[in-house]
Amino acid sequence: MMIKTGPTNSILDAGGLTVGQAHDSLVKSGVTVILPEAAAICSVDVRGGGPGTREIMALCDGGLIEHVHAIVLAGGSVYGLAAADGVTAWLGAQGLGYVAGKAPVPVSPVVPSAVLFDNANGGDKAWGMTPPFRRLGIEACDGAAVRLLEGRIGAGYGAMAGLYPGGLGSASEKLGNITVGAIIAANPVGSPFMPGTDCPYAWTYEVDGEFGGKRPPENYALSVAQDTKLSSLKLAGQSTVIGAVAVNAALTQKQLKRLAIMAQDGVAMAVRPAHTPLDGDTIFALSTGNAPCAGPVHLAELGAAAARCVARALTRGVIKAVV
Numbered sequence: 001m002m003i004k005t006g007p008t009n010s011i012l013d014a015g016g017l018t019v020g021q022a023h024d025s026l027v028k029s030g031v032t033v034i035l036p037e038a039a040a041i042c043s044v045d046v047r048g049g050g051p052g053t054r055e056i057m058a059l060c061d062g063g064l065i066e067h068v069h070a071i072v073l074a075g076g077s078v079y080g081l082a083a084a085d086g087v088t089a090w091l092g093a094q095g096l097g098y099v100a101g102k103a104p105v106p107v108s109p110v111v112p113s114a115v116l117f118d119n120a121n122g123g124d125k126a127w128g129m130t131p132p133f134r135r136l137g138i139e140a141c142d143g144a145a146v147r148l149l150e151g152r153i154g155a156g157y158g159a160m161a162g163l164y165p166g167g168l169g170s171a172s173e174k175l176g177n178i179t180v181g182a183i184i185a186a187n188p189v190g191s192p193f194m195p196g197t198d199c200p201y202a203w204t205y206e207v208d209g210e211f212g213g214k215r216p217p218e219n220y221a222l223s224v225a226q227d228t229k230l231s232s233l234k235l236a237g238q239s240t241v242i243g244a245v246a247v248n249a250a251l252t253q254k255q256l257k258r259l260a261i262m263a264q265d266g267v268a269m270a271v272r273p274a275h276t277p278l279d280g281d282t283i284f285a286l287s288t289g290n291a292p293c294a295g296p297v298h299l300a301e302l303g304a305a306a307a308r309c310v311a312r313a314l315t316r317g318v319i320k321a322v323v
Helices: 077-093 133-142 201-205 224-228 253-263 265-270 296-322
Strands: 017-024 029-036 040-046 071-074 113-115 167-175 178-187 240-249 282-291
Touching: 017 133, 029 077, 029 133, 029 178, 029 282, 040 253, 071 077, 071 133, 071 240, 077 113, 077 133, 113 240, 167 296, 178 296, 201 265, 201 296, 240 253, 240 296, 253 265, 253 282, 253 296, 265 296
Parallel strands: 071 113, 240 282
Antiparallel strands: 017 029, 029 071, 040 282, 167 178, 178 240
């Protein structure tokens, strides 16, 4: 199957959203904010054993909330959750949020978030009582645009992918009149490269040489021991793949939950091992358009595309972090 991408080959191709990014080069960490143009229906899937999240339960089945006003991805581990404070304040100042009453009752922006651990990367973490993440969240919102940079940027600025520099990447895929896009901050404990090579596990999904055209060596044999060995030893909670997928189809929250579940397969397509007790893999799913979904089979096709987008976005983030 030939993968056809959108014009920017990024999550922006799903339409209806902007992305803002900010980082602190001394701290070696950053923040990425996904801002829907209008409150968007959202769901989430958490697959890693050590997640760091905010407002995840608000998106569970049977709750009051279906729509979100932003998604925040951040470094800094638990300190990075404060980025959502800045984004919430930024949205609230513009009157964007859940309306719980008439003025002077303030709106309540719904800002689910996930963080990755980059606190052992050598940056200056002596921030005392003033971690930088609230500020970085506001800076990311101020700089949000319909343009997206990849590599050492935003939430991927201080990331590591096994023994390799991690990063932030994005990708898209078109299926007829529907576009699926993904944005991923790659900080897994597992490796994105086949052992002993510079060929990414996700090479079979490469589009237009986006991974540098690397292929496995001739007669390459991958042993079980090689394939499952951790490329670097990290403690629990010190790794994570976080990100989001967006689709310009009118999906319900229940359908988005399935999309997020299938999108997580993209992590396993690009990293081995994946979803370990040491990771906190978390993927959000957003509906940003009104194209119809024709039923379960169509949803399954969209989910498969979301997984491919996640695998490609993760790999692009790692590749572009070292270019």
